[in-house]
Amino acid sequence: MGSETRKTSTYVPDPYGIEVGNPLKVPACYEEKWMFNVHAIDTGGAVDAIGCNECRCNLYNVTVDKDGRPLRPNYVGGLYCCYDGTQCKVKNGVRNFEYDVKKSTAGVATNNYSSSRRSSVSFPTAGDVIYGFAQQYIGGTGASLYGEDGRAICSSKPIYGKGNDVGDEAGYIVGMSTCYPKPGSVKIAKGETVTLESNYSSKKMHTGVLGLFYILVAESSI
Numbered sequence: 001m002g003s004e005t006r007k008t009s010t011y012v013p014d015p016y017g018i019e020v021g022n023p024l025k026v027p028a029c030y031e032e033k034w035m036f037n038v039h040a041i042d043t044g045g046a047v048d049a050i051g052c053n054e055c056r057c058n059l060y061n062v063t064v065d066k067d068g069r070p071l072r073p074n075y076v077g078g079l080y081c082c083y084d085g086t087q088c089k090v091k092n093g094v095r096n097f098e099y100d101v102k103k104s105t106a107g108v109a110t111n112n113y114s115s116s117r118r119s120s121v122s123f124p125t126a127g128d129v130i131y132g133f134a135q136q137y138i139g140g141t142g143a144s145l146y147g148e149d150g151r152a153i154c155s156s157k158p159i160y161g162k163g164n165d166v167g168d169e170a171g172y173i174v175g176m177s178t179c180y181p182k183p184g185s186v187k188i189a190k191g192e193t194v195t196l197e198s199n200y201s202s203k204k205m206h207t208g209v210l211g212l213f214y215i216l217v218a219e220s221s222i
Contacts, residue, residue, distance in 0.1 A: 039079075039082075041053060041055075041082060041088065042087075042088070042096050042097075043088065044090075044096055045090040045091050045096060046059075046088050046089065046090055046091070047059065047088075047089045047090060047091055048088075048089070051077075051088075052082075052088035052089075054077050055077050055078050055079060055080075055081045055082035056076060056077040056081065057071065057075065057076055057077055057080075057081035058076070059088050059089045060081045060082055060086045060087070060088055060089070061089065062080075062081040062082075062086055065080045065081075065083065066080075066083035066084065097210055097212065098208045098209065098210060099117060099208075099209060099211070100205070100206065100207050100208070100209070101115045101139060101200045101201075101202055101205065101206040101207075101209055102115075102202065102205060103202060103203070103204050103205045104202035104203065113201050113202045113203040114141065114199055114200075114201070114202065115199065115200045115201070115202040116197055116198065116199050116200075117197070117198050117211055118195055118196065118197050118198075119195070119196050119198075119211070120193050120194065120195040120196075121193070121194060122191055122192070122193050122194075123188050123189070123190065123191065123192050123193070123194055124190070124191075125190055125217065125219050126187070126188060126189050126190040126219065126220050127187070127188060127217040127218050127219040127220045128181075128183055128184055128185075128186065128187055128217065128218045128220065129153055129154065129179070129181050129186040129187070129188060129215055129216070129217055130180070130181065130183060130216050130217070130218050131178065131179065131180060131215065131216040132145065132153070132154035132156065132178065132179040132213065132214060132215040132216070133154075133156045133176045133177070133178040133179065133213075133214055134156035134176055134198070134211070134212065134213050134214075135176065135210055135211075135212040135213075135214065136158055136173060136176070136198065136200070136209070136210060136211065137173065137206065137208070137209045137210055138171065138172060138173060138206065138209075139200045139201050139204075139206040139209060140158045140173060140198070140199070140200050140201075140209070140211075141157070141158070141199045141200060141201055142155065142156060142157040142158065142199050143155070143156055143196060143197060143198040143199060143211055143213060144156075144196075144197050145194055145195070145196050145197075145213050145215065146194065146195045146196075146197065147188065147192060147194060148189075148192045148193045148194070153179075153186055153188070153194065153215070154179035154181070154186070154213070154215065155177075155179070156176050156177050156178065156179065156213070157176070157177045158173045158175070158176055158177075159173065159174055159175035159176065159177065160172065160173060160174065161173075161174040183218070187220075188217060196211065196213050198211025
């Protein structure tokens, strides 16, 4: 099922149900497992949003399928052109959440290799912030979320690995610090503009980085 599920009734009428997990119906030597098959297409800033949804190959700049096999000459669009890792063509200046950090040319003299990006959005509901953390890639030095009055809602810093063990790989971000505010202590008002500041080191170039912030907000009637 696709985006049409937003206005499609999918409940099974009483007293019927969908049976899952019946070990008597699993063939011998097989194991039953759950699987999610999710196909999401980001059309934000797209040159042709409908064309992106229809997976037109010219918009994805794809000439081979996910296995590297050349597409047949008359294949102009479909799932073979919008597989995992592909990106639809966007308007000039739009990178769909990604951005590049250029190497600083003045960092040596100033000993300052900090590169910052800011983004603001109006919050749709009111509530108490109960959890938060940022997502960054290699080179990230931390991110903060600020309220309209400049107060810090949550700050999150990367944890870099220091060794060779799995989960502690040197040079890689292996975790992010989190925020767990005391319930009721950090609030966001309905319609309040919140600002994300994402910081990266510009000591060397980094491409395709992210600056995202995740928060859980317990809604209230404020």
